[in-house]
Amino acid sequence: MGLVVQKYGGSSVADAEGIKRVAKRIVEAKKNGNQVVVVVSAMGDTTDELIDLAEQVSPMPAGREFDMLLTAGERISMALLAMAIKNLGHEAQSFTGSQAGVITDSVHNKARIIDVTPGRIRTALDEGNIAIVAGFQGVSADKKDITTLGRGGSDTTAVALAAALDAEVCEIYTDVDGVFTADPRVVKKARKIDWISFEDMLELASSGSKVLLHRCVEYARRYNIPIHVRSSFSGLKGTWVSSEPIEQGDTKVEQAIISGVAHDTSEAKITVVGVPDKPGEAAAIFRTIADAAINIDMVVQNVSAAATGLTDISFTLPKTEGRKAIDALEKNRPGIGFDSLRYDDQIGKISLVGAGMKTNPGVTAAFFEALSDAGVNIELISTSEIRISVVTRADDVPEAVRAVHSAFGLDSDSDEAVIYGGTGR
Amino acid sequence: MGLVVQKYGGSSVADAEGIKRVAKRIVEAKKNGNQVVVVVSAMGDTTDELIDLAEQVSPMPAGREFDMLLTAGERISMALLAMAIKNLGHEAQSFTGSQAGVITDSVHNKARIIDVTPGRIRTALDEGNIAIVAGFQGVSADKKDITTLGRGGSDTTAVALAAALDAEVCEIYTDVDGVFTADPRVVKKARKIDWISFEDMLELASSGSKVLLHRCVEYARRYNIPIHVRSSFSGLKGTWVSSEPIEQGDTKVEQAIISGVAHDTSEAKITVVGVPDKPGEAAAIFRTIADAAINIDMVVQNVSAAATGLTDISFTLPKTEGRKAIDALEKNRPGIGFDSLRYDDQIGKISLVGAGMKTNPGVTAAFFEALSDAGVNIELISTSEIRISVVTRADDVPEAVRAVHSAFGLDSDSDEAVIYGGTGR
Numbered sequence: 001m002g003l004v005v006q007k008y009g010g011s012s013v014a015d016a017e018g019i020k021r022v023a024k025r026i027v028e029a030k031k032n033g034n035q036v037v038v039v040v041s042a043m044g045d046t047t048d049e050l051i052d053l054a055e056q057v058s059p060m061p062a063g064r065e066f067d068m069l070l071t072a073g074e075r076i077s078m079a080l081l082a083m084a085i086k087n088l089g090h091e092a093q094s095f096t097g098s099q100a101g102v103i104t105d106s107v108h109n110k111a112r113i114i115d116v117t118p119g120r121i122r123t124a125l126d127e128g129n130i131a132i133v134a135g136f137q138g139v140s141a142d143k144k145d146i147t148t149l150g151r152g153g154s155d156t157t158a159v160a161l162a163a164a165l166d167a168e169v170c171e172i173y174t175d176v177d178g179v180f181t182a183d184p185r186v187v188k189k190a191r192k193i194d195w196i197s198f199e200d201m202l203e204l205a206s207s208g209s210k211v212l213l214h215r216c217v218e219y220a221r222r223y224n225i226p227i228h229v230r231s232s233f234s235g236l237k238g239t240w241v242s243s244e245p246i247e248q249g250d251t252k253v254e255q256a257i258i259s260g261v262a263h264d265t266s267e268a269k270i271t272v273v274g275v276p277d278k279p280g281e282a283a284a285i286f287r288t289i290a291d292a293a294i295n296i297d298m299v300v301q302n303v304s305a306a307a308t309g310l311t312d313i314s315f316t317l318p319k320t321e322g323r324k325a326i327d328a329l330e331k332n333r334p335g336i337g338f339d340s341l342r343y344d345d346q347i348g349k350i351s352l353v354g355a356g357m358k359t360n361p362g363v364t365a366a367f368f369e370a371l372s373d374a375g376v377n378i379e380l381i382s383t384s385e386i387r388i389s390v391v392t393r394a395d396d397v398p399e400a401v402r403a404v405h406s407a408f409g410l411d412s413d414s415d416e417a418v419i420y421g422g423t424g425r
Numbered sequence: 426m427g428l429v430v431q432k433y434g435g436s437s438v439a440d441a442e443g444i445k446r447v448a449k450r451i452v453e454a455k456k457n458g459n460q461v462v463v464v465v466s467a468m469g470d471t472t473d474e475l476i477d478l479a480e481q482v483s484p485m486p487a488g489r490e491f492d493m494l495l496t497a498g499e500r501i502s503m504a505l506l507a508m509a510i511k512n513l514g515h516e517a518q519s520f521t522g523s524q525a526g527v528i529t530d531s532v533h534n535k536a537r538i539i540d541v542t543p544g545r546i547r548t549a550l551d552e553g554n555i556a557i558v559a560g561f562q563g564v565s566a567d568k569k570d571i572t573t574l575g576r577g578g579s580d581t582t583a584v585a586l587a588a589a590l591d592a593e594v595c596e597i598y599t600d601v602d603g604v605f606t607a608d609p610r611v612v613k614k615a616r617k618i619d620w621i622s623f624e625d626m627l628e629l630a631s632s633g634s635k636v637l638l639h640r641c642v643e644y645a646r647r648y649n650i651p652i653h654v655r656s657s658f659s660g661l662k663g664t665w666v667s668s669e670p671i672e673q674g675d676t677k678v679e680q681a682i683i684s685g686v687a688h689d690t691s692e693a694k695i696t697v698v699g700v701p702d703k704p705g706e707a708a709a710i711f712r713t714i715a716d717a718a719i720n721i722d723m724v725v726q727n728v729s730a731a732a733t734g735l736t737d738i739s740f741t742l743p744k745t746e747g748r749k750a751i752d753a754l755e756k757n758r759p760g761i762g763f764d765s766l767r768y769d770d771q772i773g774k775i776s777l778v779g780a781g782m783k784t785n786p787g788v789t790a791a792f793f794e795a796l797s798d799a800g801v802n803i804e805l806i807s808t809s810e811i812r813i814s815v816v817t818r819a820d821d822v823p824e825a826v827r828a829v830h831s832a833f834g835l836d837s838d839s840d841e842a843v844i845y846g847g848t849g850r
Contacts (some may be wrong), residue, residue, distance in 0.1 A: 016481035023482075028511075036692075043553050050501065056441035057505050058512035065511070072497040076475065080482050081495035087483035087488070094493050097570070120569075218456035406792070 002168040003125070004029055004260045007039040007135065007158035011175045012232035013077050014044030022173075022232060023084035026130060030090060035125045037165060039135045039158040040081055063108025067137070067148045071097070074134035074154075082132045092130040095120060097137035098146065101164075102157060104138035110150035111138060113157075113219075116164035128211055133161060136188035152213035159216050170225050172212065173232035178239030179204070179211050181410040186398050189411035193259060193383040195240045200259040200353050203387040207351035208264025217241065246335025257356025258363070258408045263401050264349040265394050267297060268322045269380070271314040272329065274339025278309075285329070287314060292328040294321045298349075298382040298391065310339070315381060316391060319345050347379065348397035351389040352404060370407035376400040427593040428550070429454055432464040432560065432583035436600045437657035438502050439469030447562050447598075447657060448509035451555060455515055460550045464560045464583040465506055467498025488533025492562070496521070499559035499579075507557045518549045519557040523571065526589075527563035527582060527844060535575035536563060538582075538644075541589035550766060558586060577638035584641050588648035588836045597637065598657035603664030604629070604636050606685040606835040612824050614836035620665045623683040632776035633689025642666065682781025683788070683833045688826050690773045690819050692722060693747045694805070696739040697754065699764025707738060709761045717753040717850040719746045720782070723774075723807040723816065735764070739805060741816065744770050772804065773822035776814040777829060788811055793843050795832035801825045 006026065013019050022040075029036045050069050054061040061069070078094040085092035101117035114174055124131045135154025138147050149156055162170035179201070180190040196204075198221035205214040211229055220227050220241065230238025240246045242248055276280050279295060282301065289296055297316045322343060329341055350371075357363040367388050371378060376399065380391035392400055405411060431451060436818065438444050447465075454461045462591035473492050479486040486494070503519040510517035526542035549556045560579025563572050574581055580597055604626070605615040621629075630639040636654055645652050645666065655663025665671045668678060707726065714721055722741040744749055747768060754766055759835050775796075783787040787836035792813055796803060805816035817825055830836060 005687070019482050053441060053505055054508060057444050058508040060512075062509045062511050065504045065507040065517075065519055068507075069501060072500040072504075075497040076478070076494060079490045079497075080478055082490040082493075083479060083486045086487050087485075092490075094490055098826040158606065243468065 003035040003037065003165055004169055005039065005165065005167045006171045006173060007156050007164040008041065008173045008232055009152055009154065009175065010041040010044050010047070010077075012173055013040060013081065016080075019043075019077070019080050019084050023081060023088055025083075025173075025232065025235075026085060027088050027090050030130055037121060037131045037133060037167070038081065038126070038160055039133050039154055040074060040077050041135050041154040042070075043077045043080075046073040046076065064145055064248060067108050068146050070148050071134065071137045074136055078132045078134050085130055085132075090130060091128050092132055093124045094132040094134070095124070096134050097157065098139035100131075100133045100161065102160065103139035103141050104147045106140040106142055106145065106147065108145075108147055111140065111147035113138060113149065113160045114141060116160050118161060118164050121161070133157065135296060144218045151386045152216060154204045155213060155216040156219055159219045159223075159225055159227065162225045164218065167225065169228050170220065171230065173230060174211065175231065175233065176211065176376065177231045177234060177236055178229050179209070180261070180337070181242070182401055182405045183263065185260070186253050186263065186401050187405045187411075189413060190337060190405065191410060191412045193239045193256075194237075195242070195245050196259050197255065197355060198241060198243055199386060200355055201241045203351070203353040203384065204260055204262045207262035207387065207389060208266070208349065209260070212241065252375075255356065256354060257360050258352060258354035258410065260353055260406045260410065261401050261408075262351045262353060263348060263397050264351075265397055266319055267316045267347060267349060268319045268343065268345035268392065269314055269316050269347050270322070270325055270329075270346070271312055271342040272336075272338045273312050273342060274310045275313055276337055277311045281336070282313060284332075286315075288328050288332045288336065289315075289317075289325055294323055294325050298389065300379050300380050300382075313348060316347070316349070316380070346394045347391050348398050348400075349389055349391050349393040350397060350404060351387055352408070353387045355386045357388070358385055366407060366418075369405060370403045371400055373407075374399055374403035376403070428460040428462065428590055429594055429596060430462045430464065430583050430587040430592045431596045431598060433466065433598045433657055434579065434581055434600065435466040435469050435472070435502075435552060437598055438465060438506065441505070444468075444502070444505050444509050448506060448513055450598075450660075451506075451510060452515050452655065455555055462556045462558060462586055462592070463506065464548070464558050464579055464586060465499060465502050466560050466579040467495075468502045468505075470535045471498040471501065489570055492533050492571050494646065494808060495573050496559065496562045496571050496595065499561055499698045503557045503559050507555075510555055510557075515555060516553050517555040517557055520545060520549070521677075522558050522562035522582065523564035525556075525558045525586065527585065528566050529563035529572045529574070531565040531570065533570075533572055536565065536572035538563060538574065538585045539566060541585050543586060543589050546586070546590065550650045552744070558582065577641060580638060581644055584644045584648075584650055584652065589645065592650065594653050595645065596655060598655060599636065600656065600658065601636065601663055602656045602659060603654050604634070604666070604685070606618040607826055607830045608634075608688065611688065611826050612686070612836075614838060615830065616835060616837045618664045618681075619662075620667070620670050621684050622680065622780060623666060623668055624811060625780055626666045628776070628778040628809065629685055629687045632687035632778060632812065632814060633691070633774065634685070634687045637666070680781065681779060682785050683777060683779035683835065685778055685835065686826050686830045686833075687776045687778060688773060689776075690822055690824050691744055692772060692774060693744045693768065693770035694739055694740045694741050694772050694816065695747070695750055695754075696737055696760075696767040696769070697763045698737050698767060699735045699740055701762055702734055702736040706761070710738060711740075713753050713757045713761065714740075714742075714750055717749055719750050719753075723805050723814065725805050725807075725836055727763050741772070741774070741805070771819045772816050773819040773825075774814055774816050775822060775825045775829060776812055778812045779831070782813070783810055788794045791832060795829045796825055798832075799824050799828035800827070
């Protein structure tokens with residue numbers, strides 16, 4: 001065997017019992033002959049409690065100090081986990097992000113990893129230790145300040161360490177059994193996916209699937225690190241995310257045509273009404289949005305009404321950025337030139353993801369038919385090579401997801417995924 | 426003005442309100458034109474909570490991991506304090522012990538500071554920041570592991586930083602008004618001491634006074650850093666600890682003959698009964714104790730009984746070490762040769778401290794007279810140049826302390842400290 005990186009989330013180490021349970025699982029991996037590196041998040045609600053304390057002393061906590069504060073959470077969980085492992089008779093040492101060589105840029109609260117220099121981890125492993133590393137945190141290259149990586153940062157820590165240590169696999173332990181063909185809370189018949197390609201996982205992640213964050217999968221793809229997403233509670237095999245299908249027992253897992261259906265109700269839609277239909281107008285709008293540091297998702301421009309020479313431009317963005325975007329556009333209204341703004345946060349997005357749609361014509365048609373049969377009205381459409389997304393009313397999302405999931409043969413009681421005939425998508 | 430180091434204990438920053446109150450006090454010092462370095466302990470009960478967590482996962486937490494765990498406490502308080510200061514419109518940055526350059530040996534849980542390289546603190550100060558430093562912690566010189574300094578370690582951090590930064594004063598903020606002539610919980614008429622020499626403070630600290638620990642005072646004396654012990658709640662002037670009396674307004678504080686009366690009921694007495702009165706016997710006993718890494722305090726050997734050629738040797742040691750000492754002696758009984766061991770943990774020690782006793786004969790006589798008048802029986806006696814200590818029954822300690830305090834004119838309603846005549850002490 002080789003080197004395994006395991007990552008445990010906050011719900012897996014929420015209390016002393018959880019820590020002891022996780023310690024046993026880690027020791028099992030070690031007993032199987034692996035070198036084991038463990039990345040751990042803060043215990044359960046620790047981070048929320050620290051944020052609450054920060055808000056009590058300052059309405060706008062400074063980034064540097066906020067990061068210093070939050071990183072106390074992983075420091076506690078990693079030290080306790082190392083103690084629990086040693087209590088089982090195995091050697092373990094805990095390391096902060098800084099000690100583990102996780103080097104980041106200087107953007108506090110959402111730093112990006114720019115290098116990993118895991119010399120101390122390597123030494124600890126060579127000396128027979130299980131290495132426990134604080135997730136979610138690093139140290140800035142220029143100022144040597146403590147940084148945090150933002151939401152889902154511990155997964156990225158795990159993948160980055162796996163890459164730097166040339167690990168065989170990065171196991172992400174969580175409170176679900178793996179990646180599903182749809183959110184099981186919405187689709188009761190959702191199936192656990194045995195294997196999914198990096199590309200499909202990236203599309204699912206950017207379409208609302210929350211099991212793995214886009215940044216983490218992107219990192220894994222770049223360094224070709226297989227990820228195994230699995231439950232820290234059940235011990236079942238989970239979902240493999242990798243470049244090539246993995247062997248499962250005697251059979252080789254095949255690439256599915258459709259990997260899954262994702263949905264997202266965290267976005268809002270802004271429509272800029274009465275924009276002159278001339279070159280540079282769209283650029284002026286999106287420059288304004290970009291200057292406000294707001295990421296947008298889908299963009300649609302209506303066909304211009306010939307009589308007026310005016311058109312409407314709609315785009316979607318995180319609801320949390322809605323106020324900022326409206327303010328920025330209003331402020332630049334003289335420069336852009338438009339009649340009015342419409343803001344709509346009662347929208348939802350449904351996305352069908354699967355590399356198979358590149359070679360299986362008719363997927364798009366079947367997708368729209370399924371939505372139509374379910375009586376769901378489509379407001380916006382966007383596509384990539386392996387994804388189709390539509391915006392609908394937020395209320396329609398659960399029914400739309402179930403209809404699409406069923407139409408593409410993804411339900412757990414379906415015999416086989418459906419193959420489509422027809423021409424083009 | 427110059428550079429001031431302030432230290433705030435856990436009770437001063439027990440909650441968000443405490444942190445905000447302390448932040449205001451720090452900002453005042455900054456507004457007075459000082460460069461300000463603040464050393465802070467963990468909030469209130471945080472350390473106890475972390476110890477409790479550790480005990481839940483492991484009955485014998487490893488030193489390295491235990492230190493990693495405990496240092497999360499100061500990380501939280503220092504980040505919150507920096508936020509609170511910034512919220513008042515002043516610049517502040519927090520630093521871990523490691524970042525502040527507190528270099529220690531590798532003895533986990535009770536490391537000693539061996540060097541301080543405060544380059545980052547100096548830079549932060551020069552850039553106009555208030556520097557907040559985690560107390561109680563450092564980084565080991567050889568392994569670069571996180572260490573803690575043991576009980577009272579934050580005071581030592583403050584004094585060590587004050588020395589390394591050549592501070593004008595190290596202000597120790599606590600929940601009492603300063604150093605008193607006796608423990609105010611025992612002696613209602615105890616007086617706050619305006620100034621006390623390092624030497625007298627060292628004797629008080631090693632005789633049971635808990636306001637400052639011996640190690641911290643020793644460090645301050647070595648580098649000649651004046652300490653100002655004061656309340657973080659009252660804002661009153663506290664007690665100055667320094668080599669020379671400080672000016673207080675128009676008058677120069679004089680050296681008191683007697684600084685105070687300390688007591689200690691944390692020790693036990695072991696008597697080794699029936700030891701052959703020949704060379705090497707005492708050495709064998711105390712080598713046994715030393716090999717068990719136990720520090721002893723007072724030692725008394727009885728006059729040998731001529732008939733038997735046997736004697737008894739008594740010594741005092743921390744109660745917490747009692748079991749270990751008994752076991753070590755029993756184990757080596759064949760080598761040492763003694764009849765039996767007697768263990769007594771119902772003892773107390775009363776100490777009178779004051780450099781004035783060097784030049785004022787009669788202090789010892791007056792001390793014993795006071796005890797005698799109070800009906801207190803003396804079991805052991807030990808002296809240094811500026812201290813007399815006696816061991817009594819633990820039950821007698823409060824009355825004995827009050828009697829001695831009163832006899833030496835230390836009571837707050839006394840006009841003047843008493844000067845003694847007579848010959849010798």
